[in-house]
Amino acid sequence: xxxxxxxxxxxxxxxxxxxxxxxxxxxxxxxxxxxxxxxxxxxxxxxxxxxxxxxxxxxxxxxxxxxxxxxxxxxxxxxxxxxxxxxxxxxxxxxxxxxxxxxxxxxxxxxxxxxxxxxxxxxxxxxxxxxxxxxxxxxxxxxxxxxxxxxxxxxxxxxxxxxxxxxxxxxxxxxxxxxxxxxxxxxxxxxxxxxxxxxxxxxxxxxxxxxxxxxxxxxxxxxxxxxxxxxxxxxxxxxxxxxxxxxxxxxxxxxxxxxxxxxxxxxxxxxxxxxxxxxxxx
Amino acid sequence: xxxxxxxxxxxxxxxxxxxxxxxxxxxxxxxxxxxxxxxxxxxxxxxxxxxxxxxxxxxxxxxxxxxxxxxxxxxxxxxxxxxxxxxxxxxxxxxxxxxxxxxxxxxxxxxxxxxxxxxxxxxxxxxxxxxxxxxxxxxxxxxxxxxxxxxxxxxxxxxxxxxxxxxxxxxxxxxxxxxxxxxxxxxxxxxxxxxxxxxxxxxxxxxxxxxxxxxxxxxxxxxxxxxxxxxxxxxxxxxxxxxxxxxxxxxxxxxxxxxxxxx
Numbered sequence: 001x002x003x004x005x006x007x008x009x010x011x012x013x014x015x016x017x018x019x020x021x022x023x024x025x026x027x028x029x030x031x032x033x034x035x036x037x038x039x040x041x042x043x044x045x046x047x048x049x050x051x052x053x054x055x056x057x058x059x060x061x062x063x064x065x066x067x068x069x070x071x072x073x074x075x076x077x078x079x080x081x082x083x084x085x086x087x088x089x090x091x092x093x094x095x096x097x098x099x100x101x102x103x104x105x106x107x108x109x110x111x112x113x114x115x116x117x118x119x120x121x122x123x124x125x126x127x128x129x130x131x132x133x134x135x136x137x138x139x140x141x142x143x144x145x146x147x148x149x150x151x152x153x154x155x156x157x158x159x160x161x162x163x164x165x166x167x168x169x170x171x172x173x174x175x176x177x178x179x180x181x182x183x184x185x186x187x188x189x190x191x192x193x194x195x196x197x198x199x200x201x202x203x204x205x206x207x208x209x210x211x212x213x214x215x216x217x218x219x220x221x222x223x224x225x226x227x228x229x230x231x232x233x234x235x236x237x238x239x240x241x242x243x244x245x246x247x248x249x250x251x252x253x254x255x256x257x258x259x260x261x262x263x264x265x266x267x268x269x270x271x272x273x274x275x276x277x278x279x280x281x282x
Numbered sequence: 283x284x285x286x287x288x289x290x291x292x293x294x295x296x297x298x299x300x301x302x303x304x305x306x307x308x309x310x311x312x313x314x315x316x317x318x319x320x321x322x323x324x325x326x327x328x329x330x331x332x333x334x335x336x337x338x339x340x341x342x343x344x345x346x347x348x349x350x351x352x353x354x355x356x357x358x359x360x361x362x363x364x365x366x367x368x369x370x371x372x373x374x375x376x377x378x379x380x381x382x383x384x385x386x387x388x389x390x391x392x393x394x395x396x397x398x399x400x401x402x403x404x405x406x407x408x409x410x411x412x413x414x415x416x417x418x419x420x421x422x423x424x425x426x427x428x429x430x431x432x433x434x435x436x437x438x439x440x441x442x443x444x445x446x447x448x449x450x451x452x453x454x455x456x457x458x459x460x461x462x463x464x465x466x467x468x469x470x471x472x473x474x475x476x477x478x479x480x481x482x483x484x485x486x487x488x489x490x491x492x493x494x495x496x497x498x499x500x501x502x503x504x505x506x507x508x509x510x511x512x513x514x515x516x517x518x519x520x521x522x523x524x525x526x527x528x529x530x531x532x533x534x535x536x537x538x539x540x541x542x543x544x545x
Contacts, residue, residue: 115434132450
């Protein structure tokens with residue numbers, strides 16, 4: 001496969017105008033311009049993404065999709081300040097250049113088993129980021145709130161390895177929520193879970209999203225999941241990849257697992273996203 | 283279930299039966315002269331030898347000496363191994379500069395240093411301790427480095443994302459994540475320390491089980507010699523069992539390694 005020399009750069013702002021809920025222009029949370037990523041290996045650098053441009057607006061729920069290897073996770077790591085793009089790229093968080101994890105931005109990792117601490121109980125896992133930063137009383141309150149929000153109030157004293165996969169991922173979400181984040185970066189958080197657990201966690205995430213007003217950037221390879229959750233879906237295309245499509249999702253909230261997913265608008269979008277992902281750049 | 287009956291339930295009775303049968307077979311072959319060597323005693327003779335040693339007060343001091351040297355040497359080795367292991371595991375520079383030396387040194391069987399140590403330190407307790415510490419450092423060092431360097435990337439990302447200081451990251455994420463591997467190293471080290479303590483006593487320091495064993499051999503007293511051999515075995519099993527229960531008390535089950543059977 002040959003990489004296209006002229007990357008398609010559909011910009012996010014054009015899509016925003018059509019967004020139903022955004023009557024007032026919301027602040028830009030993340031601004032990525034000319035974002036290029038090269039990952040080094042022993043055989044030299046491989047270019048993962050080239051000239052990626054997009055904005056994430058405050059309070060927006062945005063999903064990033066693409067074939068495997070298209071750099072979805074890499075993009076998320078860059079937003080989270082865990083990986084640096086090439087020097088001529090520009091990534092800004094509320095106008096500030098991202099160098100290291102920005103304040104208020106919390107990542108939820110796909111591999112919950114590796115990112116929870118098995119030697120700590122559920123509540124102590126959730127409290128991890130608060131230790132030494134807020135007072136003991138406040139920490140206790142925040143942990144209790146976060147666990148209640150994901151429905152794990154009764155398992156606070158358990159160890160994470162005694163919980164099911166879905167519950168462990170809830171613990172990780174609670175750990176993020178306890179930090180009162182303004183942005184949640186989620187890297188295929190439900191990818192390893194069975195279908196039933198997945199749908200109930202999607203609904204819980206939407207409730208959390210409504211209640212906290214956080215901005216969410218969500219990476220997934222499940223089209224239904226991306227459309228069901230998001231205000232907008234970005235599709236990465238090509239190799240090295242760039243943003244091929246930026247599709248707004250005009251489905252009203254609150255959403256419903258059956259009704260939303262069977263609505264005409266949803267099905268039409270589903271087809272569009274599928275075609276966008278499968279498209280090859282010759 | 284009471285803790286007592288649970289402990290009885292955990293004893294591997296079929297395994298003990300096999301052991302008893304083997305001892306019985308040994309007894310029978312020696313008694314009926316199927317195995318006829320002048321210096322091969324039957325288990326009953328060894329038991330008599332052990333009783334004589336206990337009564338004369340020779341056994342306990344020798345066991346205590348070996349136990350003491352093993353534990354002191356192992357403690358020193360563990361402190362060095364964990365300290366150095368953390369340094370090398372955490373600092374890529376230290377790792378790069380020292381790994382070649384370690385690989386080369388590690389390849390030399392520690393037992394080959396015994397004569398050299400004897401030459402340098404003479405017939406002394408110090409000689410025995412040097413050998414025991416040296417052999418005990420390796421597994422602890424290597425497992426500590428492996429444990430620290432093997433910490434999953436997610437945990438390192440987590441520490442950065444939560445804006446932890448590097449000291450907090452080491453204390454709250456890296457070291458606890460490395461504990462299971464460090465414990466494996468400590469356990470291997472303990473076994474090796476006991477073995478090399480006995481070896482050092484055989485050739486160098488005139489004290490403890492190793493020395494007593496060789497003396498019994500030279501005095502042509504096989505019952506006593508085998509009694510010392512078995513004592514070293516019992517000492518090894520006891521130390522191992524104590525270590526396991528201490529480790530399982532320290533760790534929650536999943537990180538405590540695979541389910542252990544009875545020794």
